[in-house]
Amino acid sequence: MDCIFCKIVEGSIPSTKVFENDRVLAFQDIQPAAPVHILIIPKKHIPTMNDVADEDNELIGELFAVARQIAKEQGIAEAGYRLVNNVNSDGGQVVYHLHIHLLGGKKLGALLA
Ligand code: 5GP
Ligand code: ZN
DSSP states (O other): OOHHHHHHHHTSSSEEOOOOOOOEEEEEEOOOSSEEEEEEESSSOSSSSGGOOOGGGHHHHHHHHHHHHHHHHHHHHHHHTTEEOHHHHHHHHHOOOOOOOEEEOOOOOOOOO
8 A cells, every 4th residue: 555644554654643543633834834743644544535435434534623622732723723624635645545634732823816
């Protein structure tokens, strides 16, 4: 499996973990774009949001639940934060293992378009 995030899940590539359970892993982004920049991923290899099946809906909900919990733990929930999922080339996706970016800790710039 030539997927960098699967290797992070396996532990063959190191990461700074923020949260882990049997289904979900969250870790610090290696090139943070904000004071808080954490990636939340399913341990299961799902390439993009386009590949999410109905059977994965609970898992996707859990990714957002973990994001909410981490935002609280990081102390940014009230000030605010942004959750981002890039899909494919036009969406700016670089790593083809589904992930949600949790960004915060500063006033974020306008992003739409
Ligand atoms: P994408 O553009 O696919 O939505 O975002 C991929 C993210 O993964 C980028 O923010 C990038 O900095 C991060 N990233 C890429 N390779 C690694 C890595 O080996 N370790 C960690 N922690 N983050 C990575
Ligand atoms: Zn993967």
